[in-house]
Amino acid sequence: MANWNVETTCVQGGYRPGNGEPRQVPVVQSTTFKYDTSGDMAKLFDLEASGYFYTRLQNPTNDYVAAKIAALEGGTAGMLTSSGQAANFFAIFNIANAGDHVVSSSSIYGGTFNLFNVTMRKMGIEFTFVSPDCTEEELEAAFRPNTKAVFGESIANPALTVLDFEKFANAAHAHGVPLIVDNTFPTPVNCRPIEFGVDIVTHSTTKYMDGHGVAVGGAIVDSGKFDWMAHADKFPGLTTPDDSYHGITYAEKFGLGGAFITKCTAQLMRDFGSIQSPQNAFYLNLGLESLHVRMAQHCKNGLALAEFLTNDPRVASVSFPGLPGDRYYEVAQKYMPNGTCGVVSFCLKGGRAAAEEFMKHLQVFAIETHVADARSCCLHPASSTHRQLTEAELEACGVPASLVRMSCGIEGTEDLIADVSNALSFI
Ligand SMILES: *Cc1c(COP(=O)(O)O)cnc(C)c1O
Numbered sequence: 001m002a003n004w005n006v007e008t009t010c011v012q013g014g015y016r017p018g019n020g021e022p023r024q025v026p027v028v029q030s031t032t033f034k035y036d037t038s039g040d041m042a043k044l045f046d047l048e049a050s051g052y053f054y055t056r057l058q059n060p061t062n063d064y065v066a067a068k069i070a071a072l073e074g075g076t077a078g079m080l081t082s083s084g085q086a087a088n089f090f091a092i093f094n095i096a097n098a099g100d101h102v103v104s105s106s107s108i109y110g111g112t113f114n115l116f117n118v119t120m121r122k123m124g125i126e127f128t129f130v131s132p133d134c135t136e137e138e139l140e141a142a143f144r145p146n147t148k149a150v151f152g153e154s155i156a157n158p159a160l161t162v163l164d165f166e167k168f169a170n171a172a173h174a175h176g177v178p179l180i181v182d183n184t185f186p187t188p189v190n191c192r193p194i195e196f197g198v199d200i201v202t203h204s205t206t207k208y209m210d211g212h213g214v215a216v217g218g219a220i221v222d223s224g225k226f227d228w229m230a231h232a233d234k235f236p237g238l239t240t241p242d243d244s245y246h247g248i249t250y251a252e253k254f255g256l257g258g259a260f261i262t263k264c265t266a267q268l269m270r271d272f273g274s275i276q277s278p279q280n281a282f283y284l285n286l287g288l289e290s291l292h293v294r295m296a297q298h299c300k301n302g303l304a305l306a307e308f309l310t311n312d313p314r315v316a317s318v319s320f321p322g323l324p325g326d327r328y329y330e331v332a333q334k335y336m337p338n339g340t341c342g343v344v345s346f347c348l349k350g351g352r353a354a355a356e357e358f359m360k361h362l363q364v365f366a367i368e369t370h371v372a373d374a375r376s377c378c379l380h381p382a383s384s385t386h387r388q389l390t391e392a393e394l395e396a397c398g399v400p401a402s403l404v405r406m407s408c409g410i411e412g413t414e415d416l417i418a419d420v421s422n423a424l425s426f427i
Helices: 006-012 038-045 060-073 084-093 110-122 136-141 165-174 255-272 278-289 291-310 329-335 351-360 391-396 413-424
Strands: 077-081 101-105 126-130 147-153 179-182 200-204 218-222 315-319 343-348 377-379 403-407
Touching: 006 060, 006 278, 006 291, 060 077, 060 218, 060 278, 077 084, 077 255, 084 110, 084 147, 084 179, 084 200, 084 218, 084 255, 101 165, 110 126, 136 165, 147 165, 165 179, 218 255, 278 291, 291 315, 291 343, 291 413, 343 351, 351 403, 351 413
Parallel strands: 101 126, 101 147, 147 179, 179 200
Antiparallel strands: 077 218, 200 218, 315 343, 343 403, 377 403
């Protein structure tokens, strides 16, 4: 399976049916699993044998789909979570405790920013936010002796900044900590962060991976490359015995490839239970089977819309990392040369009023807070997600009142352009 290309892995990765077994990934709709002896079960509870005992921690359907995502990312192990929020929370909380510190890009999804800056701060974990465009010196200055991880988004939602993986990975590794990257927007079809030094990859599978707007979900993939034992003092949770499993040490027992995901499953999933339902994992897998086909059309539509908007006199600016001349075009070409995503944002010269008027007249693009699925949609952040902010605050966070975010679906390119062109004619 390791040598398959991305298309084949999207369709067939993760699950290999045996003789006479279901061709499609079976939905194991069972909370619990049966064993012949309590000795068999004891081995599971000691992590001496691998197997299933309770769907709060693990379920075969989820594991098939997680294995597909891990293969797509080129990682050694993966797990599904109930949402993208849960994935990012688990990825950090698996290695950072109260009293620890994390360096994060400031250009991240609003929900993740809130998770870090409010909720995880309440848990005693400190965050320092740095611009994705910071210099190496500025990045260096953000580290503290208790820093345990660095976090960023490959293409940030909604700012569409592209992370310089090598700059962030070099800084993280120089300080003996892993780089965690949320790869939701490009997906592994367009970008494989592990190839550029990223240690742990997370996803909101709710977006392109599902692709049809049917199931909220998340995923975590470990590259298996970060050497926890080489920095044993920083990561005692992985490098010292876990009393809740008869004193096993994850990094010793499960090695580079398995320690992170095994600990995350055995401790965090056990205690928080934020598992994806097997039925949702099944839906996610249907989405993954066509991810490579859909991403190509999302990117084609995104680029066509960005080009169209650039040439319109009513448009003040366009952001799309796949568009030549975009601030992030070069770095996107380096890390995702085959395409970026289908999300385009732009500002209208007519300000807030023009943005609101424009959106009233769209017929193919629907107004939604969602992004990144088969149906085109759009959002005016200043009157929705960023509603509480003043005009000055909106400018400061890079989301001016004239900004509209368009998520190009997989409909016909001409229809999307005609819809936008018609709506623009009203302003
Ligand atoms: C949507 C999103 C999330 C949160 O995912 P949910 O599945 O909604 O919990 C995290 N990161 C990025 C980049 C997202 O777009």
